[in-house]
Amino acid sequence: MKSTITLSKKNVMQVIALSALLPIPLNFIIIYLNPIAIFTNFYDKATWITFCGNYMGGLMGGIVSLIILNKTLKQTSIQHEELKRIQINTITYTQKQEWLNNLKIRLTRNLRNIDLYILNTVVSDLRLHEYDHCKEILQKINYELENQVTFSYFDFSETTFSKEEEKFIMVNKLIYLEYTSLIRDLLYYVPLAANIHKGNPLTYEELMDYTLSQYDYISINNHSQYELQKSIILQVQELNPNDNLKEELERIVEKRLTFRTNLYQLKKELMEVTHSVIHYEVEEINKLLIS
Known part of the structure; x- marks a missing residue:
């Protein structure tokens, strides 16, 4: 931050012009129109010229001092504003860095929540009829997914x-809706499946009653990206009483x-947009120091 105060070329020209032009009328006034000389008949030109020279020297010095003082005040004001701006940017930068670190943690956790490998365990449990373990995994996943879509709207400053x-936000919403839809299905x-595996017969009326009791929960925000994909509950409602319900x-x-293969593509997109948004936030915060 520079603090040197110098006269501009314009100021120097103004001082030179005053120094060259002002003595002529001033000398004439002091020698011929001076009330002191008129009333005392003191017309000693050498004395008045010396007085005029001293007066001009003091006047020019005063003008230069006023110019420098004015520039000093302006420069001080500019430096004060610059210092205040730097302090504000420094505080903002520190706060933004802390926010960014927390954002990175949340986005990393967000990626981990979409655990596609655990779905292989779920599929394996279904085929091995390990329904209790399967239900435990699904309930844990569903608990972690609650309200995860809305967080992305409030996570940016x-x-x-x-x-x-x-x-x-768009990709995150798509994958969470798709993932949540599958888990709830x-x-x-x-x-x-557990009830059928135990040998308990399942009637059409019991199936429909159970389906209706679960419909509100399953259908909440259950809008998939893939229009051709129907949720399990909607397909069950299309069954007929004469169908083999188990099969x-x-x-x-x-x-x-x-359809869970769709999630792998969405997970890849989510990783890409996560990296992109973090890079963007880092660049935006660094602009505070550059500016």
Whole structure:
């Protein structure tokens, strides 16, 4: 931050012009129109010229001092504003860095929540009829997924999102809705499968009553990206009383599980937009120091 005070070229020209032009009228006034000389008849030119020279020297010195003082005040004001801006940016930068560190932690946890490998364990448990273990895993996943979609809207510091933030929110919402949809569908199916596996007969009326009791929970925000993919509960509602319910349920679930491959593509996109949004936030914070 520079603090040297110098006269500009314009100021120097103004001082030179005054020094060259002001003595002529001033000398004339002091020698011929001076009231002291008129009333005392003291017209000694040498004395008055000396007085005029001293007066001009003091006047020019005063003018230069006023110019420098004015520049000093302006420069001090500018330096004060600059220092205040730097202090504000430094405080903001520190706060933003802390926010960014927390954001990285939350985004990393967000990626871990979409655990696609655990779905292989779920599928294996279903085929081995390990329904209790399967239900335990699904309930744990579902608990961790609760309210995860809404967090992405409140995790950024501004109310107006950048294109990087908007893309992250969109992809994050898609994968969470898709993942949550699958988990809730399987949670709907596991008690039915466990009951059938125990040898208890399942009637059409019992199936429909159970389905209706689960419908509100399963259907909440259950809007998949893939229009052709129907949730298990919607397909069950299309069954007929004469259908083999056990075989139809197994067929519907098997078909539903094939759509989990869509999640792998969405997980890849989520990783990319997560990296992109973190890079964007880092660049935005670094601008505070550059500016």
